[in-house]
Amino acid sequence: MTRKVLVTGGAGYIGSHTCKALAAAGYTPVAYDNLDYGHEWAVRWGPFVRGDILDADGLSAAFAAHRPVAVVHFAAYTYVGESVRDPLRYYRNNVLGSLQLLSSMRAHGVGKIVYSSTCATYGIPRSTPIAEDMPQVPINPYGQTKLAVERMLADCANAHGLGYCALRYFNAAGADSAAEIGEDHAPETHLIPLAIATLLDRAASLEVYGRDYETPDGSAIRDYVHVADLARTHVAALDYLLAGGAPVALNVGSGKGASVLEAIAAVERQSGRKVRWKFGPRRAGDPAILVADPSRLKAVLNVDPASFADLDDIVASAWQWHSRHLARQHPVSG
Numbered sequence: 608m609t610r611k612v613l614v615t616g617g618a619g620y621i622g623s624h625t626c627k628a629l630a631a632a633g634y635t636p637v638a639y640d641n642l643d644y645g646h647e648w649a650v651r652w653g654p655f656v657r658g659d660i661l662d663a664d665g666l667s668a669a670f671a672a673h674r675p676v677a678v679v680h681f682a683a684y685t686y687v688g689e690s691v692r693d694p695l696r697y698y699r700n701n702v703l704g705s706l707q708l709l710s711s712m713r714a715h716g717v718g719k720i721v722y723s724s725t726c727a728t729y730g731i732p733r734s735t736p737i738a739e740d741m742p743q744v745p746i747n748p749y750g751q752t753k754l755a756v757e758r759m760l761a762d763c764a765n766a767h768g769l770g771y772c773a774l775r776y777f778n779a780a781g782a783d784s785a786a787e788i789g790e791d792h793a794p795e796t797h798l799i800p801l802a803i804a805t806l807l808d809r810a811a812s813l814e815v816y817g818r819d820y821e822t823p824d825g826s827a828i829r830d831y832v833h834v835a836d837l838a839r840t841h842v843a844a845l846d847y848l849l850a851g852g853a854p855v856a857l858n859v860g861s862g863k864g865a866s867v868l869e870a871i872a873a874v875e876r877q878s879g880r881k882v883r884w885k886f887g888p889r890r891a892g893d894p895a896i897l898v899a900d901p902s903r904l905k906a907v908l909n910v911d912p913a914s915f916a917d918l919d920d921i922v923a924s925a926w927q928w929h930s931r932h933l934a935r936q937h938p939v940s941g
Contacts, residue, residue: 609635611653611673612845613717615660615708616681618645621723621779621837623788625679626652628838629845637673639666640682649788660704663711670715677719677849678712679841680705683753686796687727690749701752702759709763719848720760721841724773724856726830726897728754735864736900739775739856746892757856764854772844772852776859777830777899779837781921782928789928790834798867799831799922802874803929805883813882815867817889820896826867828896830860833916833924843908855907860899861915873922878930 612629616622617638622645626636630652638650641659654673658665660682683701684690690697712720727750728743745751763769780799782789790800804810818825840859865873871882901912916924 609633611635611637611675612677612679613637613639613669613673613675614679614681615639616645616683616723618642618647618650618655619681620790620792621834622679622681623649623651624783624834624838625681625841626650627783627788628835628842629653629679632842632846634842634845636679637669637675639669644684644792646791651787660708661700663707666708666711667714670711670717674715675717677721677845678708678717679721679723679845680708681723682708683723685725685749686794687747687749688796690747690752694748697748697752698755701749702755705756705759709759709769712769713763713767718768719770719845720772721844721848722756722760722771722773723841724757724775725750725753726775726777726858726860726899728757728775731892731894732897735896736862736898737858738900739858739903761854769854770848770852771854772848773856774837774840774844774859775856776837777832777897779834780831781833781835781916781924784835784924786924786927786931789932790925798829798870799874799925800929802871802882802884803878803926806874806878806880807929811883813871813884814887815871815884816887816893818886819889822866822895824866824868827893828864828866828898829870830862830864830898831870831918831921832860833921835924836915840904840908840910843910847908852907857904857907858899858901859904860901861912862899862901864896864898865918870918870922873918874926877919877923877926
């Protein structure tokens with residue numbers, strides 16, 4: 608009998624890919640999701656429980672029915688702009704929901720959790736690449752809520768012996784290599800699917816925010832990580848905790864940066880088409896460069912960032928997903 612893992616947000620983009628990776632590793636993922644942003648069609652590798660992390664009774668029922676050995680926690684709101692406009696929504700879901708989840712774990716004797724954190728907890732870094740011991744000074748409510756949960760985890764580790772791994776990842780991108788699942792957000796805010804949307808006539812053009820950064824081509828540089836590499840890193844973190852690993856926070860990135868214009872060029876190479884794009888003003892608070900120092904990831908989890916997919920492979924998988932599946936599932940009208 609395989610060991611069950613409760614995956615909050617398991618019907619979402621990274622959550623569904625992680626469920627597939629967990630199943631391949633011999634676990635049974637139980638996707639717990641309220642479907643605010645997730646999709647039931649993305650739940651294919653284990654049971655689905657429709658529920659909210661703010662619902663104490665729903666969580667208790669899920670723990671009692673499935674008796675998971677651990678939790679992988681993705682359930683959070685993640686739109687930076689929305690978090691600025693409606694911070695209480697983010698504190699309610701991301702912080703209070705995580706508090707309820709940790710309370711339910713404690714009540715049911717579940718003492719291991721892999722937490723989906725973010726590089727947004729660093730705010731505007733003083734230097735790059737970014738190491739885990741750099742100051743965490745978030746500049747928006749989204750980052751603040753993620754950091755608040757990291758601190759909650761650390762306090763529970765000290766008080767109750769909670770085993771946790773907080774994975775601070777950079778720019779998740781790409782899709783499942785078999786094109787079974789992929790990125791389908793509404794609204795979409797990520798660069799690569801937005802660029803692809805112009806190719807599928809689902810957007811008039813892509814706006815590139817800023818052309819005067821201190822970078823080689825003037826556009827911002829980010830560390831893109833294939834979603835499948837993120838998924839297997841979550842499995843490695845779970846294995847680490849179940850083997851008795853100490854609480855830890857780790858960056859998940861390739862350690863290599865690519866500019867916005869380089870990412871657009873990769874979309875054009877993989878699709879054979881020209882992306883319609885234009886420059887716009889910088890967004891407030893956007894750093895010029897966000898690149899991870901992932902050396903601790905290799906040391907702790909034995910996950911080698913050098914094996915991560917490169918930008919062209921990331922884009923190729925995204926193009927396959929969007930062009931073959933998303934366009935068919937959601938055809939353009941008119």
